[in-house]
Amino acid sequence: MAVFTRKGFGEATVADIASEAGVAVGTIYNYYRDKHDLLISLIARSLLSANLSEILGATEATSDKKIIESLIEDRLEFGLANGQRFLFLFFEIQRNSKLRRQYLSQVVAPIISRIENLLQSGIKKNSFRPTDIKIISRALAGMIIGVMILRGLEQKDSPFKKSRSKEITKELTNFTLYGLVKK
Amino acid sequence: MAVFTRKGFGEATVADIASEAGVAVGTIYNYYRDKHDLLISLIARSLLSANLSEILGATEATSDKKIIESLIEDRLEFGLANGQRFLFLFFEIQRNSKLRRQYLSQVVAPIISRIENLLQSGIKKNSFRPTDIKIISRALAGMIIGVMILRGLEQKDSPFKKSRSKEITKELTNFTLYGLVKK
Amino acid sequence: MAVFTRKGFGEATVADIASEAGVAVGTIYNYYRDKHDLLISLIARSLLSANLSEILGATEATSDKKIIESLIEDRLEFGLANGQRFLFLFFEIQRNSKLRRQYLSQVVAPIISRIENLLQSGIKKNSFRPTDIKIISRALAGMIIGVMILRGLEQKDSPFKKSRSKEITKELTNFTLYGLVKK
Amino acid sequence: MAVFTRKGFGEATVADIASEAGVAVGTIYNYYRDKHDLLISLIARSLLSANLSEILGATEATSDKKIIESLIEDRLEFGLANGQRFLFLFFEIQRNSKLRRQYLSQVVAPIISRIENLLQSGIKKNSFRPTDIKIISRALAGMIIGVMILRGLEQKDSPFKKSRSKEITKELTNFTLYGLVKK
DNA sequence: TATGAATGAGTTTTCATTCAT
DNA sequence: CATGAATGAAAACTCATTCAT
Known part of the structure; x- marks a missing residue:
């Protein structure tokens, strides 16, 4: 995965990968049909690695803030761990429709759906402003994704460092809850 | 660009590209040194949209809300236009350090910097909550980027349709300004 | 074809073939999908090379002996030309079912069928002994095939030399017509 | 042998062969030096059928017809047993010169030589027409080989079925002795 | 200036063979 | 003595690039 990430699929050679993995080229072909199958298998494996279930399963008892905070924190850490x-x-x-369907149904949909529930109940309780739930849920999920990407792009110049993880989570949570404008 | 986007750099063949462009393979080499030069040239061309400079140059007279709205609207349209x-x-x-430097300096830095100014002045005017400007500016830019990516992934199921562009801009602007919580 | 014949399919390398053909390896792939497609195309081409049509179309007016003689002569020459x-x-x-069907219908069936007609009419005219036409037609066709194969196996030791072509044809024709036993 | 026959030497993999034989790949290498040695050993084993020596050793007392009949019958059965x-x-x-020498000296030469003796003595006894012994012996041996090959090619459509073995032998013997022409 | 066939370097892929278990 | 995972040499195949037309 490190080689694929560094070079892209077409530019990563099987020899590179074998060498990085410390095995012979042929060994890879004992476990994967071809180079593409190797990539798909690796991705499928990292997709499901997150401990999403805990967050998604959080009880209603937990405060909205806590849930949002956990979500941001978890994805932030996933992003930091997965870097580039x-x-x-x-x-x-x-680009891979099978993978896309899997990712959408196993990762995106549950998260989006959890956020939508959160928003719905918040609005019903009159603690959240009435908003277009479908859009705002994507805004929140998108914010986390986009923040991770900017971090990857800016690299050394980015303010998103592991060391500041706690603070970043706090800021993003507050931004999400209260926006920019002072009450 | 369509072929590169659909297949990725390594998997797009020059023959594919020539055929999609309706020219012969050799013709491409009359205009670009090599395949990589072709990609770089194409990307450099798509980086900047005409509107961006206007927005970034907007005078202080424009209201904060208007500026945020314009920014969201512009990048949203760029995203819709560039789709996948x-x-x-x-x-x-x-992956391309020259390209990365160019993109960071010509697109990311100006936008981030503009947002930082905006936040700074808003906080100074006491109209915005005091926040970590470096983080929140990335949160806003990241939100737009992430929203575009989710749109690309979800495709048909995404609530981000061109037709709803106005409404989406409004929702995202309000989310940015006021957050989730009701005052 | 020379390389395939000399080494067999699996042992003939595309590099061998390209070198024998005086072209680059890549050039072969501009004309044939893969190595197997190359073989099939070559075989299909040599299958239909014979001037079978003349013999098969010979009028009834020609004597039975002449027809048999022509057939033996033609296939003998085909065999000598194709050697190994x-x-x-x-x-x-x-081994290739498509090729087999093609060969059977375009080469084997017409020849066998022509021989069967010959036998049938000869028996009807009472000039040929009554025999099982299906078996004897194969015996005649098989004799020619087998003789060619023995020639390939025995190589230098075989009595089937090009130089003796006329005599061989005569002997085989007489054997076919009169058998071993003296009247 | 089944795998070699089905796929050819180069295309048969040692894994295929091991799997068909119900042993592990490594086991094969405990008994044969390499893949080629395995093939050579298998072929050498199938070259000779038990009956051949009896026929070849038949005394002069046996009638010419009987000898020819036995020979045809034996090789016919060998062909039916070995099919494809x-x-x-x-x-x-x-293709294998060592194998070729072995086959020529142990199978082809004795049979050809036996047939040549047969022809020679028949001609001397004035019961056979005077012919070119070298050619006619190959015609007879070739006929049997060719008939077997046609049978393999035609498969279902061939009139050479095991069930008709007796009749086929009779027809081929008569054809050999008397030819097509009625006395 | 456009073309596209030829090229061969660089990859992917295969699979006979080895050898530690 | 059997096993089968690991190996890497050898082969198939791809495709960016060239260049004569």
Whole structure:
């Protein structure tokens, strides 16, 4: 995965990958049909690695703020852990329809749906402003994704460092809850 | 660009591209040094939209809300116009250091910097909550980027349709300004 | 074809073939999908090379002896011209069902059928002994095939030399007509 | 042998063969030096049928007809038993000089020589027409080989079925002795 | 200036063979 | 003595690039 991420699918050679993995070229072909199958398998594996279930399963008892905070924190950490990989993953997921369906149904849909529930109940409780739930849920999910991508692009210049993880989570949570404007 | 976007750099063949462009393979080499030069030239061309400079140059007289709205609207339209291309652009930009420097200095930095100014002055005027400007500026830029990517992934199921462009801009602007919580 | 015949399909390398043909490896792939397609195309081409039509179209006016003689002579010359190729052709034809169907319908069936007609009319005219036409037609066709194969196997030791072509044809024709036993 | 016959030497993989034989790949290498040695050993084993020696050793007392009949019958049965294998055997024998020498000296030469003796003595006894012994012996041996090959090619459509073995032998014997022409 | 066939370097892929278990 | 995973040499195949037309 490191090689694919660094070079892209077409530019990563099987020899590169074998060498990075410390095995012979032929060994790879004992486990994967071909180079593409290798990529798909690797992606499928990293897709499901997150401990999403905890967050998604959080009880109603937990405060809205806590849930949003956990979500941001979890995805932020996933992003930090996956670093450069992020864009590559998205790009390949987008191009492979089977992978896309899997990712949409197993990762995107549950998260979006969880956020929608959150918004819905918040609005019903009159604690959240009435908004277009479908759009705002994507805005929140998108914000996390976009922040990770900017981090990858800016690299050394980015303010998104692991060390500041707590603070970033706090800021993003507050931004999400209160926006820019002072009450 | 359509072929690069659909297949990725390594998998797009010069023959594909020539055929899509309706010219012979050899003709491409009369205009571009090599395949990589072709990609770089194409990307460099799509980086900047005409409107961006106007928005970035907007006078202080314009209201904060208007500026945010214009920015969201412009990038949203860029994203809708570039569709699937979005991720590919980011991915290739990330991998090509010359391109990355160019993109960071010509697109990301001005936008981020404009947003930072906006936040700074808003906070000074006491109309915005005091926040970590570096983080929140990335949150806003990231939100727009992430929203475009989700749109590309979800495709038919996404609520981000061209037809609803006005409404989406409004929702995102309000979310940015006021957050989720009701005052 | 020379390389395939000399080495067999699996042992002939595309580099060998390209070098023997005096072109680059890549050039072969501009004309044939893959190595197997190359073989099939070559075989299909040599299958239909014979001037069978003349013999098969011979009028009834020609004497039975003349027809048999022409047939033996033609296939004998085809065999001498194709030399070692003979067995390889048969082997590959046998293994490729499309090729087999083509060979059976375009070469074997017409020849067998012509021989059957010949036998039938000869028996009716009472000039030929009554025999099982289906078996004897194969015996005659098979004799020619087998003789060619023995020639390929025995190589230097075989009595089937080009120089003796006329005499061989005469002997085989007489054997076919009169058998071993003296009247 | 089944795998070699079905696929050809180069296309048969040792894994195929091991799997068909119900052993592990490594086991094969405990008994044969390499893949080629395996093939040579298998072919050498199938070359000789038990009956051949009896026929070849038949005393002068046996009638010419009986000898020819036995020979045809034996090789016919060998062909029926070896089916598709036939062509493959010939092809590989042709290509392997050691194998070719062995086959020529142990199978072809004795049969041809036996037939030549038969013809010679028949001609001397004035019961056979005077013919070119070298050619006619090959015609007879070739007929049997060719008939087997046609049978393999035609498969379902061929009149050479096991069930008709007796009749086929009779027809071929009569054809050999008396030819087509009625006395 | 456009073309596209030829090229061959660079990759992917295969699979006979080895050898530790 | 059997096993089968690992190996890497050798082969198939791809395709960016060239260049004569």
